[in-house]
Every structure is written in C-alpha cells, then in structure tokens.
Amino acid sequence: MNSAASVTAKPIRVALLGCGTVGTQIVRLLTEQADELAARVGTRVELVGIAVRRPNKHREVPAELLTTDAAGLVASPDVDVVVEVIGGIEPTRTWLLAALTAGKSVVTANKALLAEHAGELFEAADASGADLYFEAAVAGAIPLLRPLRESLAGDRITRVMGIVNGTTNFILSAMDETGAGYAETLDEASRLGYAEADPTADVDGFDAASKAAILASLAFHTRVTAGDVYREGISAVTSADFAAARALGRTIKLLAICERVFTTGEDGAPEESVAVRVHPAMIPRSHPLAGVSGAFNAVFVEAEAAGQLMFYGQGAGGAPTASAVLGDLVAVARNRVVGGRGPRESAYADLAVRPIAQASTRYHISLDVADRAGVLAAVAAEFAQHEVSIAAVRQEGRATDASLVIVTHSAPDAALRSTVDKVAGLPFVHDVVSVMRVEGEDS
Amino acid sequence: MNSAASVTAKPIRVALLGCGTVGTQIVRLLTEQADELAARVGTRVELVGIAVRRPNKHREVPAELLTTDAAGLVASPDVDVVVEVIGGIEPTRTWLLAALTAGKSVVTANKALLAEHAGELFEAADASGADLYFEAAVAGAIPLLRPLRESLAGDRITRVMGIVNGTTNFILSAMDETGAGYAETLDEASRLGYAEADPTADVDGFDAASKAAILASLAFHTRVTAGDVYREGISAVTSADFAAARALGRTIKLLAICERVFTTGEDGAPEESVAVRVHPAMIPRSHPLAGVSGAFNAVFVEAEAAGQLMFYGQGAGGAPTASAVLGDLVAVARNRVVGGRGPRESAYADLAVRPIAQASTRYHISLDVADRAGVLAAVAAEFAQHEVSIAAVRQEGRATDASLVIVTHSAPDAALRSTVDKVAGLPFVHDVVSVMRVEGEDS
Structure with a gap:
C-alpha cells in the first residue's frame, strides 16, 4: 500500500521528557508497535532520548537513551518532536518554548501548563511553523x-x-x-x-x-x-x-x-x-x-x-494516556512527512469570561428549622425578596424540629448567596444543612 | 488573532452536489456562520454552485447558485472543494472521481459509495494530492x-x-x-x-x-x-x-x-x-x-x-449531518490554506476478512417442547455433540407443553446452526421460537 513507498522518508526522531507511568507506556507502545506506526506515519518514528531525573530508577527502558539533561536533549539537532509527560509549570514551560521556537513539534499531556500558558506556547509554535498537540491533557484516552x-x-x-x-x-x-x-x-x-x-x-x-x-x-x-x-x-x-x-x-x-x-x-x-x-x-x-x-x-x-x-x-492511567499521546505523535509526525500543519490556536472570538456571581444555576437548599406555623412562609418570603424563584419544596416534621428542602429555579449565584445568608439568620432556622447546585435538569 | 492576517488568502470555493434535508442545512450554516468559518479556516469559504435535479423545487437557497449540470459544476475551474450529499453509487461515483482526479478535495456523506469504492476514490485523491473526508457517512454528527x-x-x-x-x-x-x-x-x-x-x-x-x-x-x-x-x-x-x-x-x-x-x-x-x-x-x-x-x-x-x-x-437528520460535513469542510479548506493534507487511506495491514461461519458468538435459543422427562437431556446431548457449550438453561412447564430457553457460551456460527437444525427435528420439539445472538456479556 501507500506506506511502502513513503517509509523511505527520513525517520521522525522523538525526545521524551519524563518517564513515569505514562512515559513508560509510551516507550513500550513505541517499541511494540514500531512497524504499525511506521506504516501509519509514512516513516519510522524513532525514540532518540529520554530525559529523567534519576536514570538508575528506570531499568525498564533502554539505558543508552536516558539522560538527565532535558534542555540539552530538547536543543539537540537530532530531535524533531518533543513529547512531554513531566507535568508542572517550570522548568517544563521553558523546555517546551525552546522546542517550539526551534521548530520542533510538541506533544504534551500537561494540563496545568496549557491552562496557564497556552497562548505563549501557541505563539512560539506559530512563529516557527511547529505543531502543538495535547489530547492527553484532558480526559485521558477519550478523543475529545x-x-x-x-x-x-x-x-x-x-x-x-x-x-x-x-x-x-x-x-x-x-x-x-x-x-x-x-x-x-x-x-x-x-x-x-x-x-x-x-x-x-x-x-x-x-x-x-x-x-x-x-x-x-x-x-x-x-x-x-x-x-x-x-x-x-x-x-x-x-x-x-x-x-x-x-x-x-x-x-x-x-x-x-x-x-x-x-x-x-x-x-x-x-x-x-x-x-x-x-x-x-x-x-x-x-x-x-x-x-x-x-x-x-x-x-x-x-x-x-x-x-x-x-x-x-x-x-487517566498509563496506557490510556499513552494512547492519546501516541495518537498526537502520529499526527505531528505525519504532518512533518507530508509537509502540513495541524490546527493552530483559534482564539478569534475573544469572548469575555463572566464572573461566577453572574452565573445562573438551580440550587438545592436543605435546612433544619423549628417545626411550627409560619416558618415556610417566612423562608419563602426571603427567597421572593431576592427574586429567587422556588421550583419545589419538601417539609418533613421530626421529633423537635423539621427538615425543609427547597429547590430553586435558575438563579444568579449572588442572589442565592444573599438569600441563604439571610435565611441562615432567621431565628427559627437551626442549621443550613446543605446548599448545592443542581445540574442536568431543565431550569 | 491569527485569523486577521491569513483571511487575506484566496477564498475556498465550494460546489455542493445535492440540496435535500442535509444540503439545505449546509447552505444555511455556511451563510449564517460565514465569518466564524473564515476565522477558523484562515480565509472565506464561498459556495459557488449547487447541483440539483429540479431547481424550481429549491426556493430556500439562492437561485443564482442552482444548476442541473453537476458534471459541469465539478469540472469548473472556479471550484476547489466538492461537497456531496446526493447519495447512491452512480452518477455520484463518476463525479467524485472526476473532482479528485482534478485535485479538488471531496467531502461526502455517502456511506454506500464509500463502502463499495473507497479504494478507488482514495487512489484518485492520492494521485492528485486532494483530500477525501467523510465523517458524516457514519453516525451523523458523532465525531467517530x-x-x-x-x-x-x-x-x-x-x-x-x-x-x-x-x-x-x-x-x-x-x-x-x-x-x-x-x-x-x-x-x-x-x-x-x-x-x-x-x-x-x-x-x-x-x-x-x-x-x-x-x-x-x-x-x-x-x-x-x-x-x-x-x-x-x-x-x-x-x-x-x-x-x-x-x-x-x-x-x-x-x-x-x-x-x-x-x-x-x-x-x-x-x-x-x-x-x-x-x-x-x-x-x-x-x-x-x-x-x-x-x-x-x-x-x-x-x-x-x-x-x-x-x-x-x-x-441522522439535516442539521447534525450538516455539522459533520462542515467540520470536514473546515479541515479540507484549512489544509488548502496551509498547504497540508489530511490522512490518506490506511490499508497497510491488509488483514483477511473471516466468513461468518467462523465467527463465534453467544446464542439465546427459545424452544417449545413437550413437557415430559428426558427432553432436556436429549436437547443437551445435541448441543454437546456439536461442541456448543451451554451457559444457562431455563425450563418452564405450561398447560400442555414447556418453554425451554438455552443460552450458550461463545460458539461458532456454523456449529450453532447445525445444532439448531438437529434440535428442530427432534420429535418432542414443537417449535423453535427464537434464535438470537447475545452480545455485551462476557463469553
């Protein structure tokens, strides 16, 4: 098939940063599936180095690939793609920026880094034409x-x-x-x-x-x-x-x-x-x-x-996360072989992010109240005053007090907080047992 | 963001073949989301023609785009991408082969065509460097x-x-x-x-x-x-x-x-x-x-x-299927803008396809039998003789006969068929009520 012709292309040389649970599985799959990956990419994918902190702790991977010099490995002219499974912000951020700036594609599972510095990483990738993929950063093996x-x-x-x-x-x-x-x-x-x-x-x-x-x-x-x-x-x-x-x-x-x-x-x-x-x-x-x-x-x-x-x-887990990383690795390697590029950052919409106080959700409030007349009316009045609409109420008498459960319609977070504060201060309200948002139902 | 700079690229010109439920939704979304699609692709995506059989039946789309000449539209030098939602094998196959051969990328929802002629279509795409995408062909809007x-x-x-x-x-x-x-x-x-x-x-x-x-x-x-x-x-x-x-x-x-x-x-x-x-x-x-x-x-x-x-x-459905088609359209358009290519056919493994007679599944067999001693023993003996292992049995007496339900362990289709044929011929078996495979359980 097609693969036979194109496997003559230069191999894609991969540096792996980190070799814990996920990294070990990546090494295993790269080795076990080498022929299949070569057929899918159009050339061989070769692991040329693994940066770890303590080389003597990694007896399950080839010793000659191990190094403690991550920065040196990233900078090596023998590396086309950097796969990062260390996590954390620094020094990982510096290493990945160096890789991207040098035109090396990056595959990472690092959600903390991406959630803080995605913009900067994408800009470095864009400037050099490198790819930045990170499927494993969210929901492990699930293609999301x-x-x-x-x-x-x-x-x-x-x-x-x-x-x-x-x-x-x-x-x-x-x-x-x-x-x-x-x-x-x-x-x-x-x-x-x-x-x-x-x-x-x-x-x-x-x-x-x-x-x-x-x-x-x-x-x-x-x-x-x-x-x-x-x-x-x-x-x-x-x-x-x-x-x-x-x-x-x-x-x-x-x-x-x-x-x-x-x-x-x-x-x-x-x-x-x-x-x-x-x-x-x-x-x-x-x-x-x-x-x-x-x-x-x-x-x-x-x-x-x-x-x-x-x-x-x-x-999560070593093998599932490694599956997501390898899917990305095949994509960036294939892009190198055919000369294409993966999707870049898409932030054109540039929408504002609303503060939580403006968010509207339904709430479930559970109260311990005195078991006497007028309690429900007084509590309901507080909700009405803050314009929090009540969807359902359940009151159950017990020995000396009563349990009062209120489920609201969709209400702004701020209004609900004020309501609960006021209700908590009512003399016949003994305890606010539970206040929790409700999702997955029509509002 | 990035989009501003690259929207100066030449527009991607799209021909639509077919304008039924799905096609109408594609036209609507292309129009309503034109600005967003341009930002995502890096240039504008323009609908330049819609091939239909009866133009006067499509009052919901711009009349000046309609044509009955699908072959002419596909061949037009003003078309970069062909989107096909007609279905069927011919003449669709001829049109899509012509498009791919001319280097025009194709997005299709045509499962029947792909299930018969994917190899031929991919070869034409490979020869010219065009893309062939077909997410909408299976499971509608589900990214699969x-x-x-x-x-x-x-x-x-x-x-x-x-x-x-x-x-x-x-x-x-x-x-x-x-x-x-x-x-x-x-x-x-x-x-x-x-x-x-x-x-x-x-x-x-x-x-x-x-x-x-x-x-x-x-x-x-x-x-x-x-x-x-x-x-x-x-x-x-x-x-x-x-x-x-x-x-x-x-x-x-x-x-x-x-x-x-x-x-x-x-x-x-x-x-x-x-x-x-x-x-x-x-x-x-x-x-x-x-x-x-x-x-x-x-x-x-x-x-x-x-x-x-x-x-x-x-x-299925117009809008969900159109969503899948447009996702593919953005991908092939973006590939044109950045000069890349989507995945090609991957058939390197070339595994043999096993006939069903060799497939092993569990079975549920429901029989009407005479309600007397020795029936179960005789039926079980037939199963044993064909080496079909029984996982569970339920027998219930009724007025004049009995219901006998057998669930097997995983067994070859051929062995099960022979067993049922033999069992159906037993004198005290009145009727084979139901024979059905069982899935989703451990075998």
Whole structure:
C-alpha cells in the first residue's frame, strides 16, 4: 500500500521528557508497535532520548537513551518532536518554548501548563511553523480535544459539561455507595492509590479547573486560563448532602461546565460571553453522567447543529494516556512527512469570561428549622425578596424540629448567596444543612 | 488573532452536489456562520454552485447558485472543494472521481459509495494530492471517524460495536416498549416519518453494513467493503423474541460489530483477521447500548491501550449531518490554506476478512417442547455433540407443553446452526421460537 513507498522518508526522531507511568507506556507502545506506526506515519518514528531525573530508577527502558539533561536533549539537532509527560509549570514551560521556537513539534499531556500558558506556547509554535498537540491533557484516552478542535469546527458549541477528574469521581462514587463522610473516604482512596499523597490538586478542583479552561478555550475560540475558572472542590461535600440528594433521586458529581452565555448589553444589543466553572452538583440519577463511576470520565458537548454528543472512557492511567499521546505523535509526525500543519490556536472570538456571581444555576437548599406555623412562609418570603424563584419544596416534621428542602429555579449565584445568608439568620432556622447546585435538569 | 492576517488568502470555493434535508442545512450554516468559518479556516469559504435535479423545487437557497449540470459544476475551474450529499453509487461515483482526479478535495456523506469504492476514490485523491473526508457517512454528527483515523492512530483497536442505524433502532425501541410485532411497528414508523417509503436499506441492514465496512476499514487498516459484511436485518425479529429477551433482563438491538480476531494458523503461527457483522442481538438492559433509544446512535470502541471508549449522539437528520460535513469542510479548506493534507487511506495491514461461519458468538435459543422427562437431556446431548457449550438453561412447564430457553457460551456460527437444525427435528420439539445472538456479556 501507500506506506511502502513513503517509509523511505527520513525517520521522525522523538525526545521524551519524563518517564513515569505514562512515559513508560509510551516507550513500550513505541517499541511494540514500531512497524504499525511506521506504516501509519509514512516513516519510522524513532525514540532518540529520554530525559529523567534519576536514570538508575528506570531499568525498564533502554539505558543508552536516558539522560538527565532535558534542555540539552530538547536543543539537540537530532530531535524533531518533543513529547512531554513531566507535568508542572517550570522548568517544563521553558523546555517546551525552546522546542517550539526551534521548530520542533510538541506533544504534551500537561494540563496545568496549557491552562496557564497556552497562548505563549501557541505563539512560539506559530512563529516557527511547529505543531502543538495535547489530547492527553484532558480526559485521558477519550478523543475529545480533536473532535472539539476539528470535527465540530463547522458548528457552534454552546455547552461542554463533564466529569474530568477520576480521583474526585472515585471519592464521590464511594461516598454515595457507602454513606461514609468525605475525610474517611479520602483516606480510603489514598490507601487504594486512587488519591495522591497530597490530594489538593484533585480534591480542591485545580485539576478539573485546568481541564475546564482548556475545553472552554477550544470550544469557544477564546483564551480561557485556569484563573478564569470558578472553582469549588469536594472537601465540603458531606454525607448529609448525599442523603439529601438521594431523597430526591439525585447523586453528586464534581462537574466541569463551560457555557456560552447570551445576554443583552446596556445598549440593548445582544452580547455573548463565556462562563466556566468547576463545582460539585446534584444531578438526577437518570442522567447519563450519574452512571459514570470510579476513575472513568465522561463529557457532554452540545452544539447548535450537532445537538448533544457524549464521549466516555478512561480519564487517566498509563496506557490510556499513552494512547492519546501516541495518537498526537502520529499526527505531528505525519504532518512533518507530508509537509502540513495541524490546527493552530483559534482564539478569534475573544469572548469575555463572566464572573461566577453572574452565573445562573438551580440550587438545592436543605435546612433544619423549628417545626411550627409560619416558618415556610417566612423562608419563602426571603427567597421572593431576592427574586429567587422556588421550583419545589419538601417539609418533613421530626421529633423537635423539621427538615425543609427547597429547590430553586435558575438563579444568579449572588442572589442565592444573599438569600441563604439571610435565611441562615432567621431565628427559627437551626442549621443550613446543605446548599448545592443542581445540574442536568431543565431550569 | 491569527485569523486577521491569513483571511487575506484566496477564498475556498465550494460546489455542493445535492440540496435535500442535509444540503439545505449546509447552505444555511455556511451563510449564517460565514465569518466564524473564515476565522477558523484562515480565509472565506464561498459556495459557488449547487447541483440539483429540479431547481424550481429549491426556493430556500439562492437561485443564482442552482444548476442541473453537476458534471459541469465539478469540472469548473472556479471550484476547489466538492461537497456531496446526493447519495447512491452512480452518477455520484463518476463525479467524485472526476473532482479528485482534478485535485479538488471531496467531502461526502455517502456511506454506500464509500463502502463499495473507497479504494478507488482514495487512489484518485492520492494521485492528485486532494483530500477525501467523510465523517458524516457514519453516525451523523458523532465525531467517530476522525477519532478512529487520527486520535487512535497510535493504538491498536480490537473491537468496534454500535448502533449505527436510527430507523431500525426506532422500530426495535418501539417493539420493546409496546410489545407490538414487527410489521405493525414498521407501519407506524413509516407513518411518523422514521422509515422511508422503501425501508429495505434500513430494515434489511444494508445501511448498517455499509457503515460497518467503513468503520472496520479505518479501525483495522484493511480494505473492507459492504460485501464482506455478514448481514441480517430486523424483519425476522418477533414480539416473541422480545418477550424472551425481557424474561432474561435483556433487550434487542441491531448491532454493527467489527472485530480483530486472533487465531492460530495451520503452521501454528498466530494469525490475525477481521470479522464484520450486522445483526440483531440480545444485550443486557444494564448495557449502555440498551439505553440508546429512538434515532440516536452510539458506538463502543475498544483499543489495547485506550481501553473502552463510547461515542453517543444524533445519528441522522439535516442539521447534525450538516455539522459533520462542515467540520470536514473546515479541515479540507484549512489544509488548502496551509498547504497540508489530511490522512490518506490506511490499508497497510491488509488483514483477511473471516466468513461468518467462523465467527463465534453467544446464542439465546427459545424452544417449545413437550413437557415430559428426558427432553432436556436429549436437547443437551445435541448441543454437546456439536461442541456448543451451554451457559444457562431455563425450563418452564405450561398447560400442555414447556418453554425451554438455552443460552450458550461463545460458539461458532456454523456449529450453532447445525445444532439448531438437529434440535428442530427432534420429535418432542414443537417449535423453535427464537434464535438470537447475545452480545455485551462476557463469553
């Protein structure tokens, strides 16, 4: 076939930065599938160096490829493509900028770096004509960024909503199943290896916020950085929240949500902006995201013409992430062989990012109140005064007090916060048990 | 951003062949999103002609673009890209070959043509350096072919299984819900516009077989044509089949299944081949594909490194299909602007396609038998003699006879057919009520 003729082209020489779980799998697949990759690319893909911190810790890869000099490897004239699976901002940023500036294509899985410095990296790539691919940075093996960047390039994406962090999803799934609290479930997740020793990046939503920034940038052709993303982690989610969710046929997931928002400007003209947020939310148990458990990821994409799409698969892990990296590597290598280029940064729309206080969502509020006449009326009056419309109410008497659950229609975050503050101060309100956003239902 | 500088490039001039439901949506989106598409491509995308059979029937598109001379439009020096949404083999094949031979890129939604003549079309594209894209040919708006061709290009796909025909899925979903028979449900589907006046292509599985051939070709880097696909439609599915499925917590779906098969050759060496089939199958109600109802499509992809992935969305309809076409149009237009090329045919693996008689699946067999001693023993003996292993048996006495349900372990199609023939001939077997494959469970 075609491959036979073109495999005579010069090999594509690859430098790998980092050789942990993902890097080891990349080395394995590059070796095991060398012939297949050559046929797909049109020439051989050769690994010429692996930069690691401690070479003697990597007995599973060829010793002659190991080096501690990442900068030197990147600068080597024998390198065409740099694959980066180290993570972190510096010194990785410096190395990748050097590679791109020198016209070397980059494949990276580094969501934190992209969520902060994508603009700078793309500018370096553009200046030299190099490619920058990063499918593995979001949702592991799930082909998601390429569909957003390319398949839906003729459509207008309105919303992206998904579960993009496996650690928090594992913890929330376990809390839902066992009824246990957050702290003990986190301990169990750490023990089983599902949470890192320092779980901050996952449980406080930083990882998901980086991914949301990347998704929003691609979906809305606008530069969105991690700092633009409203972020709430899962550490405040309680077993009481889960009990409240369960009573209403819901469960709780940490969602990354990117929305195109249509409003009317002061001059009456229509305005578009972007809202990006990461927070726990109650969703109906019948919602497809409710069934996504453990370390799996799933992302919904809504576009004007395409309608609703869903992508599902393994969001992390060595082999799945390596699969995404190698898909990108084949693409950039093929671009080198045929002389083409992958998609560049697309940020022409340059939409404003809305602050969370202006975002509207539905809320579930669970209160412990005194069990006497007039309570509901007084609480309802506070909601009315802040123009937060109530969709459903459930009151249940107990021994000495009552449980009052209120689900609102879509309301601005700021209005809801003020309402809850006022309600919490009412004399017959003993406790605000749970305040949580509700997603996946009509507003 | 980047777009401003490069929009000075020459416009990309597009000819549209066909202007039915999909074509009309393409014209609408090209017009409404002209500025956005220009920013994404790097230059304007201009519709320069629309070939239709009866120009006076298309009042919703600009009259000055309409022509009845498709061949002339394709040959025009003013056309860079041909978008085809007519369907059928001839004269479409001739027109698209002419376009590709002249170096014009082609975007098509024509699954029947690709399932028969992809090789020839790709050769013409290769010879002239043109692009051939066809995301809309399978699963409508769902980004599926680009992920298979590109995102998973660094992985080894082992299986693709999905629901790829909306009409049959609508009919089977309705039969499941109402308990009605096939003929009346088809009538209802026709009345509601979900089935064509001549539903043969859908209900007899031809449409799904074309799509399966395309999926298998991309997944396994092997030319697979529609004729290579084992095909059973849904017209033989009865309400008794659904009752039998329901009793075991299953439902029935028309599945397209593409598998990489590993066997041992006569010389003891490992051999790889490909098996591609379309047939109704029972799947557990808990399987994600069981919840895909109506006109939706969903496809599972299993790859060695990536693991299991799922893609879900609208499989047909004007706007969703137009979204997929426009995504391809942006890609081929961008390739023209930057001087690159999309992926070519990848058929280097050239695996053999296995006949269905060699395929192994699990089976569900439902029999009406005489309610007396020794029946089960005799039936089981027939299965044993053909080396078809039984996984589960359920026998229920009724007034004068009994219902005997057998679910097998994975067994070769040929062995199962012989077994059923023999069992049907046993004197105490009154009727073979249902024989159906079982998928989505461990074998």
